[in-house]
Amino acid sequence: MEYFQVDSSVLPQHLSAIFPMTATQLPTSATNLAKTERDRQKYHIVTFGCQMNKADSERMAGVLENMGYTATDEAETADLILYNTCSIRDNAEQKVYSYLGRQVKRKHANPNLTLVVAGCVAQQEGEALLRRVPELDLVMGPQHVNRLEDLLTQVFNGNQVAATEEAYIEEDITKPRRNSTIAAWVNVIYGCNESCTYCIVPAVRGKEQSRTPEVIRQEVLSLAAQGYKEITLLGQNIDAYGRDLPPGGVGAGVGGKITLTDLLYFIHDVEGIERIRFATSHPRYFSPRLIKACAELPKVCEHFHIPFQSGDNDVLKAMARGYTQEKYRRIIDSIREIMPDASISADAIVAFPGETEAQFENTVRMVEEISFDLVNTAAYSPRPGTPAALWDNQLSEEVKSDRLQRLNHVVNQKAAERSQRYLGRKESVLIESVNPKNAKQLMGRTRGNRLVFLENSGLSESQFAGLIGQILNLQITEARPFSLTGVIA
Ligand code: SF4
Known part of the structure; x- marks a missing residue:
């Protein structure tokens, strides 16, 4: 991640x-x-x-x-x-x-x-x-x-x-006690082999370790048998899935190696699972083959979380991210070419050591031009044990907070604009639970991962609660930047 x-x-x-x-x-x-x-x-x-x-x-x-x-x-x-x-x-x-x-x-x-x-x-x-x-x-x-x-x-x-020693992660021997009965996370790869200069994850989570496709499929089958409708495949850098596994195993694709794309094909037919998501993607490894698979496989949701971190090539280089902003834009263009309505979210860091005002503005421009559905933003601050923490070109707290506020303003504006496209549309929504903040509402998610609230209009309490776990066709009546309200269409 x-x-x-x-x-x-x-x-x-x-x-x-x-x-x-x-x-x-x-x-x-x-x-x-x-x-x-x-x-x-x-x-x-x-x-x-x-x-x-x-x-x-x-x-x-x-x-x-x-x-x-x-x-x-x-x-x-x-x-x-x-x-x-x-x-x-x-x-x-x-x-x-x-x-x-x-x-x-x-x-x-x-x-x-x-x-x-x-x-x-x-x-x-x-x-x-x-x-x-x-x-x-x-x-x-x-x-x-x-x-x-x-x-x-x-x-x-x-x-x-x-x-705390580096360890081989033993295969799960106990069933997780999951918080949801509808949507479940499935770890597919642990650790990360990248070396982004701001990130502590490789140090704390260790080297990449992929679970085998057979064990993952077993877990998905068991989730389906328990009534789960949605799964999210998880990995810190999920695009690295399979590269540490020996070639020639079950589900392997091109060149005998299994990739995330092959894994999607391998688990897609599990009956009962209606939606498949995955996170988090790395622009360096995001492949055209993966985009094609997402478009081809009906259960894979049209939502992509691909952190870009900065819109400036020199900052990306200092972060050791291994791609340019042009490559990132090409990925988004290729996704939108085949799936024009796909929802795109990202992470961005402002005020990385040495970031100039002009470099920051490149990040703002990226957000304006790409028009994300959501961007998780954060101001850089050093973590001990990471290279960037030792650099002497750290920026002041004032600059950090100013840039963060300015970027958030654009992020919110763009999210509000993107949300408007849902207004009046019919959306397929998987109802996950009662809204914890309003017991008279249920909440669920669109395939694009937008949160949707559903008001009870005339159903008995038990009929209303019975909608949890169902995929409903909702007419969207209100659109806010990061959530929607709908009625049964
Ligand atoms: S930020 Fe970089 S190093 Fe950290 S988890 Fe993501 S890919 Fe790995």
């Missing part, structure tokens, strides 16, 4: 302010509970960051439930708290430390409370985090998600455990 990196150079100070070093180690959760006792225990997971982290949390929840734990929404009554962390944005990282601070206080009163920090901050900090926060029982990087039960067993045997 594509992110910008933010400041955590002050991390040790933050940590020492929240968790003063203690000479005596507090007892870890040496709760060697029998499974029956565990059945009465509750877990609470807090997830920060991207879809990959959300998918990891669902797998860890599956492991915990398999161990006998039950979920609770109340952190204050949980016996096991797991923070699945993100180090991409500074605010997400700081939030973890403040949440953790509260639980550390609870642990002083209840030494049997089990505290786990997983995800990217855990990977980055490793054992240092255990030394700094001795109340923690387990610190585990993203590559160890499937080993959670093993690691907890070591904790229950009285150890403080850090699992």
